[in-house]
Amino acid sequence: MKTLIWIQGLTCNGNTQSLLNAENPYFYELFSKIELLYHPSLSIDNNLLEIIRDIEKGHINLDFLVVEGAITKNKNFCRIGEFSIGEIIEKLKNKASYIIAVGNCAANGNFPALYDKNNDVSGLQFKFEEKDGFLPSDFKTKSGYPVINISGCPIHPAWFTQTLLALYYNRKIYLDKLNRPKELFMYLPHDGCIRNEYFEWKTEAEEFGTKEGCLFYNLGCRGPLTHAPCNKILWNRISSKTRAGMPCIGCTEYNFPLNENFFETKKNMGIPEEVPLGVSKRTYILISGVAKTLKNERTSKKLEETD
Ligand code: SF4
Numbered sequence: 001m002k003t004l005i006w007i008q009g010l011t012c013n014g015n016t017q018s019l020l021n022a023e024n025p026y027f028y029e030l031f032s033k034i035e036l037l038y039h040p041s042l043s044i045d046n047n048l049l050e051i052i053r054d055i056e057k058g059h060i061n062l063d064f065l066v067v068e069g070a071i072t073k074n075k076n077f078c079r080i081g082e083f084s085i086g087e088i089i090e091k092l093k094n095k096a097s098y099i100i101a102v103g104n105c106a107a108n109g110n111f112p113a114l115y116d117k118n119n120d121v122s123g124l125q126f127k128f129e130e131k132d133g134f135l136p137s138d139f140k141t142k143s144g145y146p147v148i149n150i151s152g153c154p155i156h157p158a159w160f161t162q163t164l165l166a167l168y169y170n171r172k173i174y175l176d177k178l179n180r181p182k183e184l185f186m187y188l189p190h191d192g193c194i195r196n197e198y199f200e201w202k203t204e205a206e207e208f209g210t211k212e213g214c215l216f217y218n219l220g221c222r223g224p225l226t227h228a229p230c231n232k233i234l235w236n237r238i239s240s241k242t243r244a245g246m247p248c249i250g251c252t253e254y255n256f257p258l259n260e261n262f263f264e265t266k267k268n269m270g271i272p273e274e275v276p277l278g279v280s281k282r283t284y285i286l287i288s289g290v291a292k293t294l295k296n297e298r299t300s301k302k303l304e305e306t307d
Pocket residue numbers: 189190191193194195196197199213214215216221222223224242248
């Protein structure tokens with residue numbers, strides 16, 4: 001049976017909570033295939049150091065090392081027994097076939113790195129967009145992959161389970177330049193958003209939680225600028241932020257949470273400072289200008305009032 005260790009650095013535990021909501025496969029199905037050697041919240045025995053010793057002696061083979069949370073070089077924090085989180089990663093990094101960073105903190109540093117005054121905190125292999133994480137930029141596990149980043153704050157459980165099972169079955173995974181699986185992160189939340197019709201006709205929502213309107217122009221939606229399959233693999237199988245009338249805040253990107261205001265679209269003379277990926281500012285201005293001069297009867301009414 002393949003084996004997995006899940007460890008935590010500086011984290012809110014959000015990705016563990018997400019993992020418990022896994023479906024298809026369910027949490028218990030997944031861990032009937034893979035032996036969960038240790039998880040700080042789920043293991044009954046607090047025997048990580050004993051397991052590490054057995055791995056070092058070659059008595060246990062480690063397939064997956066999963067890391068949740070940002071990593072600090074300060075040895076006074078995130079200690080497990082006599083070792084800091086960094087020392088545990090050092091012990092296991094060449095033993096695991098794959099290392100998976102779950103969540104934006106483990107992938108890019110996120111909030112802990114943003115508020116770290118001493119430059120001690122980062123993701124496993126990245127600090128925001130720089131390959132300046134805890135492990136060297138050219139580090140690879142024995143399978144030949146770098147740290148596989150499943151970013152998100154938190155991740156959707158299926159992003160983790162699908163990646164894990166692909167590796168379990170020895171499928172090749174293609175990674176983007178931030179080492180995220182392309183199969184998941186080549187999509188944008190804009191793809192599949194039910195508000196696309198409003199985006200096209202430049203009909204904007206003015207407040208949160210409404211059924212109508214696009215959230216891009218007034219409310220800071222980063223759906224067209226963010227890589228994540230949030231409107232392809234739905235949350236709880238039924239919804240997403242933008243479906244519920246809440247803007248995408250770009251939580252899977254390296255620059256999260258560097259935006260000063262999640263709910264405001266920064267503009268210059270009425271033109272958004274950032275326009276959808278793949279489109280020049282000139283094209284965006286041209287297309288929106290044309291759309292605004294035309295009227296779509298349907299998108300200018302409340303949905304309940306449409307025929
Ligand atoms: S709400 Fe966001 S994701 Fe949806 S169409 Fe508008 S910009 Fe795109």
